[in-house]
Amino acid sequence: EVQLVESGGGLVQPGGSLRLSCVxxxxxxxxxxxxxxxxxxxxxxxxxxxISSSGASTYYADSVKGRFTISRDNSKNTLYLQMNSLRVEDxxxxxxxxxxNYDILTGYFxxxxxGTLVTVSS
Amino acid sequence: xxxxxxxxxxxxxxxQSITISCTGSSSDVGGHNYVSWYQQHPGxxxxxxxxxxxxxxxxxSNRFSGSKSGxxxxxxxSGLQLEDEADYYCSSYAxxxxxxxxxxxxxxxxx
Numbered sequence: 001e002v003q004l005v006e007s008g009g010g011l012v013q014p015g016g017s018l019r020l021s022c023v024x025x026x027x028x029x030x031x032x033x034x035x036x037x038x039x040x041x042x043x044x045x046x047x048x049x050x051i052s053s054s055g056a057s058t059y060y061a062d063s064v065k066g067r068f069t070i071s072r073d074n075s076k077n078t079l080y081l082q083m084n085s086l087r088v089e090d091x092x093x094x095x096x097x098x099x100x101n102y103d104i105l106t107g108y109f110x111x112x113x114x115g116t117l118v119t120v121s122s
Numbered sequence: 123x124x125x126x127x128x129x130x131x132x133x134x135x136x137x138q139s140i141t142i143s144c145t146g147s148s149s150d151v152g153g154h155n156y157v158s159w160y161q162q163h164p165g166x167x168x169x170x171x172x173x174x175x176x177x178x179x180x181x182x183s184n185r186f187s188g189s190k191s192g193x194x195x196x197x198x199x200s201g202l203q204l205e206d207e208a209d210y211y212c213s214s215y216a217x218x219x220x221x222x223x224x225x226x227x228x229x230x231x232x233x
Binding site for chain 1: 125158160162173211214219220221
């Protein structure tokens, strides 16, 4: 059974930093691209970032480009999201998501974690 | 890159059919077939219902079907059931600086 478990969320002041982690199990982690998707309270879904299976290629939404960095450690089956220069509008539940296929940007997310809440507030 | 446009809400009675639209542009929905649909119940993670415009992943009811015409994709729910009451989001690959976009979301109410 595929499992994705996020951690690292919490309360941070504007301008601060936070690193999210997503530990994967139940599938061959190093064969799949992975993504982060967020959802602000009471709002819709927003794709944040994606990384190729090897980690060599990364992609970002314009809203986080230059502030967030996605990475992975295939030896630890773990996906990361380093978030710097956080803004109030970054407040959201952050999900890690695994696609149904091997493509990086088709967005067919068949497996999702439970999400971790990031709150940016002074 | 703006979100894809969906109606904010739709409703129907049990047994009826409803269709949710998802309108984009030639840079996203209209430019290829990388369109998917998600169902999200309150407090839960999204569930993939449709990929590649009209393909149903294993385990998804055949009451859900997808299609596309030009820059607009659609999700049809046939034989509406109480359990179908949820939020629905479309998603598409985009040839813009933000390569993956979601729709604004549609709240489906089963009366």
